[in-house]
Amino acid sequence: MSQYVIKGVNGPVVTVVGGQGLAMMDMVHVGNEGLIGEVVGVNGGVTTVQVYEDTAGLAPGQPVTATGAPMSVKLGPGLLSNIFDGIARPLNVIEEKAGPFITRGINISALDEEKLWDTTVTVKVGDTIRPGTEYAFCQETSLIKHRCLAPAGVDGKVTRALPSGSYNVNEVLVEVTDLYGRVHKLCLAQDCRIRTPRPMAERLPISRPLITGQRIIDTLFPIGKGGAAAIPGPFGAGKTMTQHQLAKWSDADIIVYLGCGERGNEMTQALEEFSELLDPKSHQPLMNRTILIANTSNMPVAAREASVYTGMTIAEYYRDMGYHVALMADSTSRWAEALREISGRLEEMPAEEGFPAYLASRLAEFYERAGYVKTLEGKEGSVTVIGAVSPQGGDFSEPVTQNTKRYVRTFWGLDRALAYARHFPSINWLTSYSEYAADLKPWYDANVGPDFVPCRNKIANLLQEESSLMEIVKLIGADILPEDQKLVIETARLIRVGFLQQNAYHDIDTYVPLEKQLKMMQVILRLYDGARALIARSIPLSQLKATGIFETLTKIKYEVANDQMEKFAEYDRLVDEALDSVDKANR
Secondary structure, eight states: OOSEEEEEEETTEEEEESOSOOOTTEEEEETTTTEEEEEEEEETTEEEEEESSOOTTOOTTOEEEEEEEESEEEESTTOTTOEEOTTSOBHHHHHHHHOSSOOTTOOOOSSOSSOOEEEEEOOOTTOEEOTTOEEEEEEOSSSOEEEEEOOTTOOEEEEEEOOSEEEOTTSOOEEEEOTTSOEEEEOSOEEEESSSOOOOSEEEOOOSBOOOSOHIIIIISOOBTTOEEEEEOOTTSSHHHHHHHHHHHSOOSEEEEEEESOOHHHHHHHHHHHHHOBOTTTOSBGGGGEEEEEEOTTSOHHHHHHHHHHHHHHHHHHHTTTOEEEEEEEOHHHHHHHHHHHHHHTTOOBOGGGOBTTHHHHHHHHHTTOEEEEOTTSOEEEEEEEEEEOOGGGOTTSHHHHHHHTTOSEEOOBOHHHHHTTOSSOBOTTTOEESOHHHHHHHHHHHTOTTHHHHHHHHHHHHHHHHHHHHHHHHHOSTTSOHHHHHHHHHHHHHIIIIIOOOTTSTTTTOOOHHHHHHHHHHHHHHHHHHHHHHHTTOOHHHHHHTTHHHHHHTHHHHSOTTOGGGHHHHHHHHHHHHHHHHHHTO
């Protein structure tokens, strides 16, 4: 019989008595059904355990079994194209064994432990292995090669190595003996602690963008690979839709999509969409490079708290192989609410709006695990974190949004008014910002062209100028404005409707490469500069508007395919003809 027994149950929080052998962060199995839990408090002979499953039916006196190891997940080939719950249990396997509802106490490995993988062992007896050394690899999906790397602490000579062949994830492929005579056994899979960041050799500066194909993001508010961004917005503003677009189209090698406390129908929609989509680069199924973690709002609240660490650990695991990973967390507000609920059960002193006093430090721990790094192997990899925030009532001054802003350098503030006006993405260009723009300028100059950043700055200035003028328009109307200010308002409208607004369901407009974004900006600014020259000669703007050129440019996004850049010469000609016709009429 276990020496540890349950003393009391308070929702997901269970107190345990019976000894002092349990340590902080140890994983335990609670009750007769062996529910998965984690030690979160030790006070003398009383231990507090956070349980990641429904605790209905637990009673004082039931046993608690220690595992002697911290909370961890088994990582290896087979993660991609799968969907897991918050503690990395595969939901499809649970459905096969227990039906559509998750049965309590069902302890299933994240990996299929019986499946055989065609494995190439890359070391031989006598080779030296250090942390980060590749010792085997297999083709996990048609898009991703799974590389097995020696974990931190493994340093020595190979004393046994199997030949290349078909092996399951638990087969010992390589044995390494270190200087102290200890033998380390290496398999295709390895256990990783979820709350401890995986080691790296060096953190590198962020110098290249994560290309998303969304014009307002790539042009005005870019995020660097290895960076962190927040998408705050009220209900219905399009946070989940924006993250779906980023997951589908961003140029990350691997996507980890984390549905944390979101509605089940949204996760179902994501599953159905992702399974049908083709990767735009390889034309293979998008799920071949995607991992979904679903901890919906009806799942245990404690598992929601753990799910962000599970997702981050998986992202770091693939980063260490030299991949660029994008982690979409939707939403960190639901995660913070789980922290608040558990903190209340633990009877901790609440801080602002009932959130625990350590909310800021937990957010920092999460976002600081993003980064562009040199791995232990010497390769470059990155984890880019894009976290949605759901402030109640759209109030950006609430604690989760304000604390998140301290740890991210890109802020895509969604606007309810834009969303209700069917302007998507509903990112407000006045409240959003990106601190990566200056860091990424050398990359844009070298890979897109030296005109990209100057055009971006002109576009942003026009939008800012329009905002100031609209305050005057609200008071006295637009008719008495001078012609040059009318031009600013008209050009800004063209930018908003023809450039910033993007249709996720349109074949051409859903994804736009940087080259096309630059061409669109150049033709808009060509019209603006030409119109300014006419206005300087006292020619009214109404004559240029009468040519219909502004409406023509609004339709570029639907009429020029991504592989038809030569068509922009035709639009340059149309702009010049409109300007010339007005010019000749006034001579």
